[in-house]
Amino acid sequence: MGLTFPKQEKLKSRKAIKQLFEDGKGISKYPIKLLYLPVENVDYNQAGFAVPKRNFKLAVTRNKLKRLLREAYRLHKTELIEKDGTNFVILFIYVGRTELPFATLEITMFKLLKKLNNETL
Numbered sequence: 001m002g003l004t005f006p007k008q009e010k011l012k013s014r015k016a017i018k019q020l021f022e023d024g025k026g027i028s029k030y031p032i033k034l035l036y037l038p039v040e041n042v043d044y045n046q047a048g049f050a051v052p053k054r055n056f057k058l059a060v061t062r063n064k065l066k067r068l069l070r071e072a073y074r075l076h077k078t079e080l081i082e083k084d085g086t087n088f089v090i091l092f093i094y095v096g097r098t099e100l101p102f103a104t105l106e107i108t109m110f111k112l113l114k115k116l117n118n119e120t121l
Helices: 014-023 059-079 102-120
Strands: 025-029 032-039 046-050 087-094
Touching: 014 032, 014 087, 025 102, 032 102, 046 059, 059 087, 059 102, 087 102
Parallel strands: 046 087
Antiparallel strands: 025 032, 032 087
16 A cells, blocks of 8 residues: 555545444544544545535635645555454544644644554554
8 A cells, every 4th residue: 555545545435425424433633523434345445535615615725625634644544554354434524714734734634543543453
């Protein structure tokens, strides 16, 4: 698993997203909230990213924050360790009300992924 974020690792399935909101668990570390659901029949972790329109009216800002979140995840996704063939469906939600620099988002992403790893072991 390299430092890429290929198409098959992107969370797109409406069914998986719905199940994630219904049955998933959450971890929060300002300014990111992480929803996750362990899934056994997937060969890789799938991740999605969301920035609410309520907090950021301009699409340019929302898209920029999603790009930053994707980049931070791409750099630190190796922190997630597969155990017993179980991978995760993950959704990162930006809950902050102001734009933060990439360095802050990257540190937060690293801490969230470490926390997820520790909770699921």
